[in-house]
Amino acid sequence: MHYTQEDLSALRNFYSNQLLNDTVPFWFPRSIDTEYGGYLLMRDQDGTLIDDDKAVWIQGRAAWLLSTLYNTVEQKAEWLEGAKSGIDFLNKHCFDADGQMFFHVTRRGEPLRKRRYFFSETFATIANAAYAKASGDEQAAALARDLFGRCIRYATTPGLLPPKFTGTRPAKGIGVPMIMINTAQQLRETIGDPRCDEWIDKWIEEIRRDFVKDDIRCVMEQVAPDGSIIDHIDGRTLNPGHAIEGAWFILHEARYRNNDPELIALGCKMIDYMWERGWDEAQGGILYFRDVYDKPVQEYWQDMKFWWPHNEVIIATLLAYLMTGDEKYADRHRLVHDYAYRHFHDKVHGEWFGYLHRDGSLAQTAKGNLFKGPFHLPRQEWYCMMQLNAYLQK
Numbered sequence: 001m002h003y004t005q006e007d008l009s010a011l012r013n014f015y016s017n018q019l020l021n022d023t024v025p026f027w028f029p030r031s032i033d034t035e036y037g038g039y040l041l042m043r044d045q046d047g048t049l050i051d052d053d054k055a056v057w058i059q060g061r062a063a064w065l066l067s068t069l070y071n072t073v074e075q076k077a078e079w080l081e082g083a084k085s086g087i088d089f090l091n092k093h094c095f096d097a098d099g100q101m102f103f104h105v106t107r108r109g110e111p112l113r114k115r116r117y118f119f120s121e122t123f124a125t126i127a128n129a130a131y132a133k134a135s136g137d138e139q140a141a142a143l144a145r146d147l148f149g150r151c152i153r154y155a156t157t158p159g160l161l162p163p164k165f166t167g168t169r170p171a172k173g174i175g176v177p178m179i180m181i182n183t184a185q186q187l188r189e190t191i192g193d194p195r196c197d198e199w200i201d202k203w204i205e206e207i208r209r210d211f212v213k214d215d216i217r218c219v220m221e222q223v224a225p226d227g228s229i230i231d232h233i234d235g236r237t238l239n240p241g242h243a244i245e246g247a248w249f250i251l252h253e254a255r256y257r258n259n260d261p262e263l264i265a266l267g268c269k270m271i272d273y274m275w276e277r278g279w280d281e282a283q284g285g286i287l288y289f290r291d292v293y294d295k296p297v298q299e300y301w302q303d304m305k306f307w308w309p310h311n312e313v314i315i316a317t318l319l320a321y322l323m324t325g326d327e328k329y330a331d332r333h334r335l336v337h338d339y340a341y342r343h344f345h346d347k348v349h350g351e352w353f354g355y356l357h358r359d360g361s362l363a364q365t366a367k368g369n370l371f372k373g374p375f376h377l378p379r380q381e382w383y384c385m386m387q388l389n390a391y392l393q394k
Contacts, residue, residue: 034085036107039086045348063131066079103115122180248267280303343356
């Protein structure tokens with residue numbers, strides 16, 4: 001069933017209203033730490049603080065969000081000031097002496113934990129780039145480009161970061177090319193960088209060549225270095241929502257490249273494969289983990305419904321519909337949109353709960369923790385609003 005122009009206009013208005021009158025007000029201004037800088041984001045259902053520690057990923061994500069709203073929606077002084085609070089905290093407190101960033105710090109910025117990967121750096125890259133565009137801060141722009149270079153080195157230099165496993169069973173994950181595609185896209189669209197197009201090409205080709213398996217209609221989460229399937233529990237584990245997030249990054253790139261048909265086909269194929277794997281026909285919603293051969297999955301939360309895969313599938317199915325006109329994507333978008341806003345959205349206090357049981361019942365009330373904060377949901381509502389604006393203006 002197709003969406004009419006009236007349907008799409010209503011969706012645009014819905015996402016805009018949710019973003020600006022529900023989601024963003026849940027977080028800001030109360031999450032801005034006026035004493036130590038950065039953001040206090042570990043919050044319960046009603047917004048009360050659970051913990052005052054700070055996850056570095058989400059400090060960067062929140063600064064990116066506020067800068068992006070300033071750049072694309074309205075030049076509100078409070079958004080720019082709020083973004084500066086996060087940027088200053090990140091750049092002052094969240095780098096170790098070796099140049100690598102921390103993952104978890106105290107409220108004051110004292111280090112608690114580093115991790116073996118460089119996602120803190122990717123989020124700091126897009127935050128500094130978006131803030132540089134909003135503020136004209138050349139130091140932030142220079143740091144964003146420097147961090148992007150560091151991320152490329154981390155992504156391409158084995159041994160530069162400590163490995164998680166021994167070399168007995170080498171593997172690589174789709175997460176690195178995925179996050180680097182989006183980091184490069186954000187950098188290119190804010191302050192620009194001549195390296196972006198070439199590297200995006202390389203990372204898309206790696207995903208197409210090594211992770212997309214046409215013979216079994218699947219997008220792998222992890223493969224051997226040559227792209228072959230590792231027939232052990234970790235190697236067989238799929239994350240459908242994550243793969244579909246990668247699909248919309250590729251569709252976004254297709255749109256940037258004048259609706260490149262090969263990239264549209266690749267992105268839509270990835271959505272199709274992982275919708276078949278991930279959509280829960282019995283209960284609705286996106287299952288968190290699946291096994292590529294339908295064997296039991298190791299993680300006990302494998303059949304829960306987490307908030308963020310639903311955000312990514314909402315974006316991907318809407319974008320696929322707007323780019324192809326194929327009604328199956330409108331049908332899927334309706335299904336996932338209706339399920340998510342019915343089950344995750346808190347109609348009393350705003351924002352979304354993060355974690356549901358398979359049957360859609362609430363697992364816990366947290367709105368923010370070390371992994372959840374103002375990113376996946378507001379990015380979804382912002383991105384869908386922007387895409388629908390552009391589509392309807394045509």
